[in-house]
Amino acid sequence: MRPEQAHSPKRESGDERRAAVAEAARAIIIEKGLEGLRTRDIAERVGINIATLHYHVPTKEALVALVAESLRDDFKAQALRHPKAGLNGADQLRQEFNEFREIVAEMPELIGVLSELVDRARRDKSIADIILPMQAYWTEQFATVYRLGIADGSFRNTIDPAAAAVITTAALYDCWRPHRRDQLDGVFAELERAFSNPSHASQG
């Protein structure tokens, strides 16, 4: 979001409105789910009239898609935060875990929004087209790390990178949930053991 212009009475631009709408909708989804998402509640939370909301985001469907896009964009920004060049597979995996820990710490409740959108993606192709590529991208990041680790010897060479990546992202996603959050570090450690190269370890 664009920095606020100091005390400007100027109307917000269309993009700013839509960003505010997306943010308000996310907050409400966290509280009430997609099930409880109401256009009037969003308008109220942004501080605009219901007709203004419809002016900027014409339908409720468009609104949910806007939320999905805002989420995708946040994750994209997060993915670019830390470069990984020069690290071996095992170190990159650890870095991915550290980054994930940051996400969980910064956005503890976003799992709620993401999860609701994943559910909707099953039923609504327009949401699937936003959410599934994002998930696939995340999973592919791990597959790449595992391939690198196999090549550099830090992971066992029996790994199926694609399957290992699914296992990893699934476990991380599950540990984002409130009732599993205290198991995050234990799961990180176990994943590292699961994929590390035993002969590498015995050499080290």
Add this chain to the structure above:
Amino acid sequence: MRPEQAHSPKRESGDERRAAVAEAARAIIIEKGLEGLRTRDIAERVGINIATLHYHVPTKEALVALVAESLRDDFKAQALRHPKAGLNGADQLRQEFNEFREIVAEMPELIGVLSELVDRARRDKSIADIILPMQAYWTEQFATVYRLGIADGSFRNTIDPAAAAVITTAALYDCWRPHRRDQLDGVFAELERAFSNPSHASQG
């Protein structure tokens, strides 16, 4: 559900009505999510009047709890299907995977209902009280298998059973989703490799 009594014009009992309501609600949740669950649609699908629905299930909240309970009961029934006595850890793990494959094959779309209820559990304690113990029970099954496998030597002794169980159930759950279903066997195999005992394998 109770076998149908042949051609009996008798009214269905309260329990039968509620079971039919739960089943109808499940079907609608699969199609439209909790977001699109409407009491009138359920009544119509069962073939009863809306007031009759309210007679048997007084509020929408009670209805969602009924769905959660019906799901829990199905899983409980499934869990008792195959005895595991006498198998070592690795074989029990394989049997768990085979059972899970059965569940996915028999109830491919139930992930949709379960997932919606998991999301609601975050926001609604009465649902959490039904769903979370069910999930914890499932996870604990795997932890038990891993502990057994460590003891009998079929799994590596560095495993943290609780963390390994979380990783396992998370991966299986994720592979129940339509877009991941084709990876189920690969993930099974990778999980087996992840936790197997290397010195056991080299002896075998």
Add this chain to the structure above:
DNA sequence: TTATCAATCAATCATTTGATTGAGAATTGC
């Protein structure tokens, strides 16, 4: 300054929604 377009609003629409009411039908127990 004026015309144009974008944005905003209050009021409103048509329908839906969870739930209720009261009468009648069906079942049960004595």
Add this chain to the structure above:
DNA sequence: GCAATTCTCAATCAAATGATTGATTGATAA
């Protein structure tokens, strides 16, 4: 068989819901 109880229904309620309408305001370019 009858009274009591359970169950079912059509009609209805009050409020909510996504969305629309038409008037007005704000911003900008000429």
